[in-house]
Amino acid sequence: MGGWTCSHQIGNICDLLDQPCEPGMKGCTLYGKAVFADPKTPSNEAVERREEIRRKKEMEELMERAKKGF
Numbered sequence: 001m002g003g004w005t006c007s008h009q010i011g012n013i014c015d016l017l018d019q020p021c022e023p024g025m026k027g028c029t030l031y032g033k034a035v036f037a038d039p040k041t042p043s044n045e046a047v048e049r050r051e052e053i054r055r056k057k058e059m060e061e062l063m064e065r066a067k068k069g070f
Contacts, residue, residue, distance in 0.1 A: 006021065006023070006029070006030075008021075008029065009021045014027075014028070016028075016029070023036065023041075023043075024036045024038075024041040024042060024043035024044070025041070025042055025043070026042050028043070030043060031043045031046055032046030032047055032049075032050060033047070034047070035047050
C-alpha cells in the first residue's frame with residue numbers, strides 16, 4: 001500500500017482553495033493528472049478528456065502523414 005502527503009494540506013484544509021481537502025476535485029493540484037479509485041472524482045473525467053484529446057491529435061497527425069505519403 002502507498003500513500004502521499006499534499007504540501008497544500010494543512011490539517012483537513014486545502015491551503016490553495018481554503019476549503020476542506022478533497023483530492024482530485026477541481027482546483028486541486030492533482031485535478032486531471034491522476035485517476036482516483038472513486039469513479040465520481042472529477043479528476044477522472046478530466047484525465048479521460050485529456051487522453052481523448054491526445055488520441056484524437058495522434059489520429060489527425062497519422063491521417064496527415066498518410067495523405068502526404070509518409
